[in-house]
Amino acid sequence: MDKETSKKVVVSGIRSTGNLHLGNYYGALSKFVRLQDDYDCRYFIADLHALTTNPDPASLHQSVKDILAEYIAAGLDPEKNIIYVQSDIPEISEMYLLMNMHVGIGELMRTASFKEKARKALGITSDSDEIEKEIIGNQTNQRVNAGLLTYPTLMAVDILIHKADFVPVGKDQEQHLELTRRFARRFNSFYKTDYFGEPVNFNFEGAALKVPGLDGSGKMGKSEGNCIYLIDDEKTLRKKVMRAVTDEGPQAPNSPVSQPVENLFSLMSLVSTPDTVKYFRDAYADCSIRYGDMKKQLAEYILKVTLPIRERILDIKGNDEYLSKVVKNGAERAREHASRTLKEVREIMGIRKI
Ligand code: ADP
Numbered sequence: 001m002d003k004e005t006s007k008k009v010v011v012s013g014i015r016s017t018g019n020l021h022l023g024n025y026y027g028a029l030s031k032f033v034r035l036q037d038d039y040d041c042r043y044f045i046a047d048l049h050a051l052t053t054n055p056d057p058a059s060l061h062q063s064v065k066d067i068l069a070e071y072i073a074a075g076l077d078p079e080k081n082i083i084y085v086q087s088d089i090p091e092i093s094e095m096y097l098l099m100n101m102h103v104g105i106g107e108l109m110r111t112a113s114f115k116e117k118a119r120k121a122l123g124i125t126s127d128s129d130e131i132e133k134e135i136i137g138n139q140t141n142q143r144v145n146a147g148l149l150t151y152p153t154l155m156a157v158d159i160l161i162h163k164a165d166f167v168p169v170g171k172d173q174e175q176h177l178e179l180t181r182r183f184a185r186r187f188n189s190f191y192k193t194d195y196f197g198e199p200v201n202f203n204f205e206g207a208a209l210k211v212p213g214l215d216g217s218g219k220m221g222k223s224e225g226n227c228i229y230l231i232d233d234e235k236t237l238r239k240k241v242m243r244a245v246t247d248e249g250p251q252a253p254n255s256p257v258s259q260p261v262e263n264l265f266s267l268m269s270l271v272s273t274p275d276t277v278k279y280f281r282d283a284y285a286d287c288s289i290r291y292g293d294m295k296k297q298l299a300e301y302i303l304k305v306t307l308p309i310r311e312r313i314l315d316i317k318g319n320d321e322y323l324s325k326v327v328k329n330g331a332e333r334a335r336e337h338a339s340r341t342l343k344e345v346r347e348i349m350g351i352r353k354i
């Protein structure tokens with residue numbers, strides 16, 4: 001709870017690693033927008049987190065601007081929320097150093113996202129769970145950078161520096177949130193204080209959401225190359241949906257639904273109405289379904305969501321003056337909160353003036 005606004009504090013961010021897709025939109029951004037009227041919301045662009053995968057400088061910068069424009073175009077109001085770029089808040093970097101003193105390298109190495117990214121960095125394709133040995137024993141010139149390992153510390157600091165109550169994120173981020181709570185508890189117990197609370201995810205309709213990809217896989221993701229982007233034009237979007245992976249169709253009434261087709265139903269339920277979903281589910285059950293028709297409908301519904309956002313992105317994108325004003329103001333406001341927390345954390349830890 002923020003003392004001045006007496007509202008619960010919401011914090012979340014998205015890494016600046018490319019344009020936003022439907023997974024980001026339904027898993028995170030649309031929740032950000034729905035929260036903005038009732039909570040004290042602080043949303044940022046996680047450019048320091050993006051650095052963990054070593055982007056080239058020009059594309060990192062472009063990506064920060066793109067995501068900022070996409071945030072606003074999707075409905076985030078800079079008047080109602082604090083919108084900022086993570087690297088504009090130096091207090092975050094300092095508190096990250098301090099917090100790392102209470103984080104174990106073992107627990108970081110066991111984090112699922114770290115293992116996945118470390119495997120990728122080392123070119124390991126096997127399922128071996130011996131990633132620790134692989135990293136230490138690695139004799140090639142591939143390396144796993146230390147920033148990748150301490151990614152959860154930085155994320156915990158993003159959240160704790162605001163003393164957040166809620167952190168709206170997709171399902172894949174829940175382990176990071178669990179670590180955040182663990183670090184908060186550890187800090188409290190080491191310093192015998194109750195300084196940090198335990199932030200939790202925020203979901204409007206039950207469980208955290210996972211938006212599936214168009215390639216039959218379980219998750220839409222930038223690195224999976226199976227995304228529908230908010231910025232996709234009509235033609236590109238239709239083409240992508242029409243090419244989505246399906247199967248040969250139900251061979252008998254009430255057949256089980258394969259993963260790729262279930263994915264299309266999931267997407268349909270996100271963008272259309274219960275009636276539409278029921279119509280196609282029934283058609284599947286009695287074998288009259290034509291995937292082509294269903295995809296056409298799906299594309300129409302998705303376009304209804306994304307096209308207005310796309311228009312606004314194109315509108316805002318070129319307006320550098322406006323965009324820089326938004327983040328300058330956001331950084332000032334975010335730093336007020338961050339510097340207060342950092343000052344108190346330093347004091348608690350014993351970093352005091354002589
Ligand atoms: P990506 O996986 O494409 O690199 P990020 O990791 O930057 O995306 O995710 C930013 C936010 O969007 C996070 O809150 C994450 O949980 C959410 N998100 C990303 N992909 C999905 C998805 N397929 N379904 C639900 N939420 C998602």
Ligand code: TRP
Nearest residue numbers: 011012013014015046049155158
């Ligand atoms: N790790 C998050 C992601 O990949 C991005 C992120 C960084 C974040 N810091 C955060 C999300 C703090 C919520 C709160 O999507």
